Structure formats: structure tokens, C-alpha cells
Amino acid sequence: MQFFFEVLIGGLLSGVMYSLVALGFVLIYKASGVFNFAQGAMVFFAALTFVGVMELGAPFALALVITFLAMVVLGVVTEKFVLRPLVNQPQITLFMATIGLAFLIEGLAQGVWGASVRGLEIPGIQDEPIQWAMDQWGIGISRFDLFAAGVSAVLVSVLAVFFNKTRVGRALRAVADDHQAALAIGIPLQNIWRIVWAVAGFVALVAGLMWGARNGVQFALTFVALKALPVLIIGGFESVAGAIVGGLIIGAAEKLGEVYLGPMVGGGIEGWFPYVMALLFLLVRPEGLFGERHIDRV
Amino acid sequence: MSAVSAASTAPPANSPAAFYLNVNNIEVIYDHVILVLKGVSLQVTQGKIVALLGANGAGKTTTLKAVSNLLRAERGDITKGTIEFQGQRIDQLTPSELVKRGVIQVMEGRHCFQHLTVEENLLTGAYTRGGDRAGIKRDLEKVYEYFPRLKQRRGSQSGYTSGGEQQMTAIGRALMAKPEMILLDEPSMGLAPQIVEEIFEIVRDLNQREKVSFLLAEQNTMVALRYADFGYILENGRVVMEGDAKELLANEDVKEFYLGLSTAGRKSFRDVKHYRRRKRWLA
Numbered sequence: 001m002q003f004f005f006e007v008l009i010g011g012l013l014s015g016v017m018y019s020l021v022a023l024g025f026v027l028i029y030k031a032s033g034v035f036n037f038a039q040g041a042m043v044f045f046a047a048l049t050f051v052g053v054m055e056l057g058a059p060f061a062l063a064l065v066i067t068f069l070a071m072v073v074l075g076v077v078t079e080k081f082v083l084r085p086l087v088n089q090p091q092i093t094l095f096m097a098t099i100g101l102a103f104l105i106e107g108l109a110q111g112v113w114g115a116s117v118r119g120l121e122i123p124g125i126q127d128e129p130i131q132w133a134m135d136q137w138g139i140g141i142s143r144f145d146l147f148a149a150g151v152s153a154v155l156v157s158v159l160a161v162f163f164n165k166t167r168v169g170r171a172l173r174a175v176a177d178d179h180q181a182a183l184a185i186g187i188p189l190q191n192i193w194r195i196v197w198a199v200a201g202f203v204a205l206v207a208g209l210m211w212g213a214r215n216g217v218q219f220a221l222t223f224v225a226l227k228a229l230p231v232l233i234i235g236g237f238e239s240v241a242g243a244i245v246g247g248l249i250i251g252a253a254e255k256l257g258e259v260y261l262g263p264m265v266g267g268g269i270e271g272w273f274p275y276v277m278a279l280l281f282l283l284v285r286p287e288g289l290f291g292e293r294h295i296d297r298v
Numbered sequence: 299m300s301a302v303s304a305a306s307t308a309p310p311a312n313s314p315a316a317f318y319l320n321v322n323n324i325e326v327i328y329d330h331v332i333l334v335l336k337g338v339s340l341q342v343t344q345g346k347i348v349a350l351l352g353a354n355g356a357g358k359t360t361t362l363k364a365v366s367n368l369l370r371a372e373r374g375d376i377t378k379g380t381i382e383f384q385g386q387r388i389d390q391l392t393p394s395e396l397v398k399r400g401v402i403q404v405m406e407g408r409h410c411f412q413h414l415t416v417e418e419n420l421l422t423g424a425y426t427r428g429g430d431r432a433g434i435k436r437d438l439e440k441v442y443e444y445f446p447r448l449k450q451r452r453g454s455q456s457g458y459t460s461g462g463e464q465q466m467t468a469i470g471r472a473l474m475a476k477p478e479m480i481l482l483d484e485p486s487m488g489l490a491p492q493i494v495e496e497i498f499e500i501v502r503d504l505n506q507r508e509k510v511s512f513l514l515a516e517q518n519t520m521v522a523l524r525y526a527d528f529g530y531i532l533e534n535g536r537v538v539m540e541g542d543a544k545e546l547l548a549n550e551d552v553k554e555f556y557l558g559l560s561t562a563g564r565k566s567f568r569d570v571k572h573y574r575r576r577k578r579w580l581a
Contacts, residue, residue, distance in 0.1 A: 087371055167425065174411045174422045181409035185471060186397025186426040238413075276358055292413050 006139045007259050009250055013145035015231075015251015016152045017214070020207040022228040022235065022243040024153065024200045029237045030163070031172040031196035032083070034094040038102035040225025042201060045109040046071055046172050047208030047217045051120050052113040060123060064205075071201025074105070079193045087179065087189070106222060116221065120212040122147075127214065148210045152244070155206060159199075172196055176238075230278035236291025245289060250274045317382075318344040318511060319479060320400075324379030326357075326364055326535075334360045336535040337379070342479070342528075344486070346358065347512040349503050349526035349543065351519050351556065356532040358515035359406055365513070366403035367393050383479070392530045398425045400478035406515075407487060408464040410415075410471075412457030416448050419467050423474030434474070441470040444500055462493035468568050469497070473504070480512040481515075486521060494518065498525045519556040523547045531556070 021043060023174025028036040049070050053063040082097050125147045129140040163169040175182045175192050183189055208217075210223055227250075258270040281288070326335040335357050342348045350358045363369045364376055367389070382388045383401055388417070391399070411419050420441055424434045425432040442449040445466040451459055456467050465485055472480050486494040502525050504510050516522035523529055528545045531539040539552070544550050 014468050158493050167421075167429070169416055170414070170422055171425050173418075177411040179408050180368070180371065181405060181411065182422075184366065184368055184403045184405050184409070185423050186394045186402065186475060187422065188392065188394040269351060 002138050005137075006141075007255050009139065009141055010145070011252035011255030012248050013142065013149050013251070014255065015247040015249070016145075016149045017207075017210055017247075018224075018227050018231045018250055019244045019247025020148070020152050020155070020203070020210060021224050022231040022247055023152075023159070023240065024203040024238055025225075025228055025232055026237065026243045027159070027196055027200045027203060030176045031095070032193060033176055033269055034083075034098060035091075035093055035237070036200070037095065037225075038078075038105055039099040039200070039204065039228070040222040041105040041109075041203035042071070042074070043106050043208045043211065043224060044219065044221040045074065045208075046201070046205040047120065047212035048109045048113045048118075050205070050209060051118045051212065051217045054120075066128075067205055068202060069222040071205055075197030075201045076194050076206075078197055079190060083193055084190060090196040102222075106219070110219070115220040117216050120209065120217050121122065122209065122213050145213065150205060151210070155203065156240055156244055163240065167200075168192070168195060186188075227274070230274040232288070233278040234281050234288055236288025238292045239288070239290035242288055242290030250277070253277055302538060317341040318384060319513065320382040321361070321365065321378075322380045324361075324364055324380070324381065324496040326360055326369065326379050327377050328374045330375075334374070334535055335364065337377075338532070338535070338537055340537060340540070342511055342513050345505070345509055345511055346526060346527040347501065349516065349529040350513060350515040350532060351522060351529055354517075357535040358532055359483055360421040360535075361532070362403055362483050362513065362515055364389075366401060366481050367396055368403065368405075369389060394426060397475050397477075400476070400483065402475050402477040402479075403481040404468045404472045404473045404485070408461070408468045410456040410459075410464045410467050413455055414556050415453050416456050416459060416463070416467050417452040419424055420448070420470050420474050421502075425472035426475055427528075436488040437474055437476065441473050444473075444503065445470055461488050462490070462497070465489065465497055469500070473508075473510075478511060479513065482512055484515055484517065486516060486518045494521055494544035498522075501525065519552070520547075543555075 021039065024039045024042065025036060028034055028039070046067055050063050052069040053066050054060070055167065058066065069129055078101060082101055083094070086094055086097060125144050127144040130143050133139050133141045163173060171182070171187045171192055172195070175187060175189060179189065182192075207224070208221065211221055215221070231243060231246040231250050233246075234249055235242030235244070254270045254273045257273045258267070262269050321338060321340045323337045323339050324335055325333070325337055327333050338357065338361055339349070340348070340361070350361060352358055360369070361376065363372070363374070365381055365388075369375065376389055380387060383399065388396060388399065388401070396402075411422065414422065415495050417438070420438060421434070424430075427434060440450075443540070447463060448466055448470055451463060456464060457469065469480070469482070469485070485497050485501070489497070500522055501512060501514070505512060513524070514522065514526070523543045523546055526543040529541060529543050531546070531552070539549075541549070
């Protein structure tokens with residue numbers, strides 16, 4: 001039983017890491033109805049910039065601020081040169097634009113900072129089991145994973161309040177529902193998009209730090225976006241809560257599946273198990289657990 | 299029927315400065331090639347309801363969007379003419395700036411934010427007012443006073459409310475911006491006649507009690523003219539007729555062509571052609 005819980009907790013905590021990436025998608029999808037293919041590239045860009053600035057000799061906090069500013073600039077530039085010219089275009093056009101953007105950002109990041117693999121340390125947080133939990137229950141819980149979960153919890157609470165209780169948050173949801181109507185009642189779309197891309201940039205930064213600290217800062221970071229896909233499908237594209245719950249489900253399912261189902265088929269199912277789950281979910285509940293149902297009047 | 303048309307408060311004729319909203323000979327082209335408005339001029343006097351009538355594709359919606367500056371988002375452009383509000387040019391403002399000046403459009407087909415609740419919809423209307431919490435709260439109550447039905451449904455997602463309720467939400471949302479003038483596009487679309495009456499009654503109420511001026515585009519000529527003070531009839535991107543709402547209602551041609559009423563029985567096709575010719579001359 002201890003083993004089961006250790007696997008479960010480990011899975012849930014790694015799921016939180018997926019949620020962090022999925023959050024970035026949710027933000028942009030909520031506010032502009034665009035599936036931002038470039039989110040993975042933004043995570044990579046943020047991590048690489050952060051490490052690069054650290055290498056130049058900046059302390060941790062300063063590097064954090066500088067990287068955040070870089071993400072804001074990236075968001076503003078994206079709004080001006082990619083989104084603004086494409087207002088009122090079909091969603092597929094915007095989606096294609098973000099694919100192009102992904103390649104651009106990946107190239108830009110590596111052009112500026114180089115393509116070598118780098119390590120990233122978050123001071124004081126090591127990836128080692130917590131002694132207390134070990135003594136008490138005999139379960140190994142990574143200190144790093146727990147820290148990442150805490151960061152995500154804070155991030156999600158802040159975002160939930162922002163979307164539901166503030167004027168700008170409400171405007172963001174309004175814009176996602178209907179660009180034109182939002183424009184007609186005087187919501188300045190451009191400001192709103194700038195804000196949302198900046199916030200998504202910030203989320204990418206947090207995700208980049210966490211993933212970079214765990215796996216090293218390298219090009220493979222862009223692929224964590226692919227791991228976020230099943231999370232989004234299960235949780236729903238429009239829901240911050242869905243991104244979290246979806247991440248937890250995926251994380252727990254892939255670890256438990258690997259341990260308990262894996263041996264039956266010769267192991268190695270962790271890599272594809274989430275996608276199979278997502279597929280099954282699509283058949284049963286295409287909008288995800290917390291996604292907004294498409295409203296049709298009949 | 300108590301259409302307000304006190305002659306004493308009307309501004310002196312032929313002095314454009316006296317007009318509240320003055321659309322002066324505008325030409326609108328979509329996508330650089332499609333000429334939609336071919337020189338439309340119209341005026342709205344402060345505190346009046348002005349109806350913009352005409353068939354599908356006559357240019358009613360385009361005229362409203364030209365005023366509210368929503369054209370550019372649809373690749374339309376005002377290539378000639380000017381639009382003035384309270385004596386100042388407004389054709390180069392962004393929609394957001396225009397809303398702050400007090401001109402707001404309620405678009406055709408309601409366009410409520412479907413996934414937001416009715417109350418959230420109303421609150422988004424106050425976006426341009428910033429953090430004026432007390433004032434916004436007061437106005438929210440006022441909107442609920444005009445539309446008691448919205449108060450009952452304040453917590454429902456507006457996508458699940460009825461068409462009439464959505465139209466009320468859309469008008470209420472515009473009111474939350476504290477407008478001086480509302481551009482109302484096709485409020486009767488897809489609604490039962492009874493609801494249409496209800497909505498027009500509220501429009502008149504708002505006009506008289508809140509002193510909001512209206513420029514409304516309508517297909518439903520009969521209803522629109524009953525509630526409006528003044529009317530313009532558009533056809534093929536031109537104003538072909540204008541006049542006092544009562545006069546237009548009584549006008550034989552309007553009766554014949556827009557209301558489907560005819561006193562003289564069936565007319566021959568030759569008369570129709572004559573009418574078209576005359577209209578071209580008028581335009």
C-alpha cells in the first residue's frame with residue numbers, strides 16, 4: 001500500500017508540472033480563442049533567457065525580473081505583428097500564425113543564447129525525498145515536486161481570482177466569447193491581448209524554470225507542450241481549474257499505469273498512455289471536464 | 299402614441315452645428331473594392347429617436363458601423379465625407395474612445411457574451427468607466443429597473459437566455475457605459491411581435507427618462523416609425539427619402555413599398571418604374 005501511495009503522489013506531483021504548461025494554453029485560448037501552438041516555444045524561450053541572463057552574472061531575482069520583461073516584450077510584439085493584422089480572421093488562420101511563431105521563437109532563442117544544454121538550479125530546492133515523510137509513512141516525496149506543486153497552487157489561485165473577480169479578467173473572457181461585441185462596447189482589444197500574452201509569458205516563465213530545473217534547459221523543453229495536450233483535452237481548453245485537474249489525472253494515471261499495467265505489456269506505456277486517455281475522453285466528453293459547453297440554441 | 303416632436307425645441311433648420319450627430323455625405327468601401335454607401339447624409343437631433351429604414355443590403359448596418367467605427371475591423375473604410383458628434387469629428391477615433399465620448403452601438407443579432415452570466419455581461423459594458431464602483435453599482439440597479447426580467451436571470455449564462463432577454467442584455471450592457479447616444483441595429487430581429495413592442499417601449503422610456511438619443515436601423519418599418527421621431531429610408535447605399543416619422547407613415551409610397559399597404563389597389567408595373575426613377579432623382 002505504501003508503494004501505491006508513493007507512486008500516486010509522485011504521479012500527482014508530476015502532473016502539476018504538466019498543468020503549469022497547460023495553464024499557458026488555457027490563458028490565451030480563453031482570451032482570444034486561439035490555440036497557441038507557440039506556448040512550448042515560449043517555455044523554452046523563457047528558460048533559456050533566464051539561464052542566459054544568469055550566466056552573464058545576474059543574481060536569481062534580477063534574472064527573474066529581466067526574463068519577465070523579455071516575456072512581456074515578446075507578448076507585446078506578438079500582439080502587434082501577428083494578432084493585430086489578423087483580427088476577425090478565422091481561428092485556423094490564427095492557429096497557423098502561432099505555428100509560424102513557434103519556429104520563430106525557437107530560432108530566436110537559440111540564435112541569441114546558443115543551443116547547448118544548460119543546467120538550472122533553484123536555490124534551496126533540491127530534488128531529494130523529504131526526510132519527515134520518509135520517517136513518518138515510509139513514502140518518498142520529492143522536495144522539488146512539492147515546491148512545484150506549491151507554486152502552481154499559488155499561480156492558479158491568483159489567476160482564478162483575476163479572471164472571475166476583476167474588471168480586466170471579465171473583459172478577457174468577454175473578448176474570448178465575441179471579439180466584435182467586445183470592440184463595440186469599448187473594450188480595447190489590443191490592450192487586452194497585450195495583457196493576456198504577457199500573463200501567458202509569465203506562466204511560461206514559471207513553467208520553464210520548473211521544467212528547466214528538472215530536465216535541464218534544452219531544446220526538448222519545447223516538447224513539454226505536447227504533454228500538455230492530453231491535459232487540455234481532459235480538463236477542457238477554457239478552464240484554469242481544468243488544467244490543474246487534468247494535469248493531476250494525467251500525472252497519476254501515467255505513473256500508476258506504468259507501474260501496474262506496464263508489466264503486462266512489457267512496460268514503457270508512460271509515454272503514450274496519456275494520449276490514449278485523451279482519445280477516450282474525446283469520445284465521451286469532447287469539451288473536457290471543465291470546458292465550456294458549446295451553447296447552441298435550438 | 300405620444301411621439302415627442304415639440305417644434306419649439308427643434309434646432310433651426312440648415313445649421314449643421316446644431317445637430318447632435320451629423321453624418322455628412324459618407325462613402326464606404328469594403329475591401330478596397332465594394333462600394334456600399336454612396337454618399338449618405340443624415341442628422342440626429344439631441345434627445346430624438348431617428349429610424350434608419352430600408353431593405354436588406356441597403357446599407358443600414360454599414361451606416362451604423364461607420365458611425366461607431368467598427369468598420370475597420372471588417373476591412374471597411376470611410377473614403378469620403380465626415381462624421382461629427384457634438385460638433386467634433388469622430389471618424390478617426392477608436393471604438394473605445396468613441397464609447398468614452400458617449401456613442402455606443404448595440405449590434406445586430408445581440409452579440410451577448412454567451413459564457414458570461416447576464417450580470418457579468420452588464421458589468422463588461424462599464425469597462426470604459428474604469429474603477430467607478432459606486433456609480434457602476436447604481437447603474438446596474440437602474441438597468442434592472444428597466445429590465446426586471448434580467449434581474450431574475452442575473453446568474454444564468456446569457457447563452458441560455460431567450461432571444462428577447464438577450465436583446466435586453468445587449469441594450470442594458472450598452473446603458474452601463476453611460477451613453478448619450480445608442481446606435482441600435484435591428485432590435486426586432488428574430489423576436490415575437492409582443493417582445494418587439496416591449497423592447498421599443500423600453501427604448502422610448504430610455505429616450506424620455508434618461509435622455510438617450512437613438513439612431514436605430516430597422517427592417518420592421520411600421521414599428522420603427524411608430525416609435526421614432528424622424529426617419530430616413532436607405533436604398534442601394536443612398537438616402538432616398540427622409541421626413542418626420544408621422545409623415546413617412548402617411549406617405550403613399552412608403553405605405554406601398556415598405557408597409558405593403560396600398561389604398562389604390564394594385565398598381566401597374568409602369569408606376570413602379572416611375573417610382574424608381576423618382577427615387578433616383580431624389581437621391
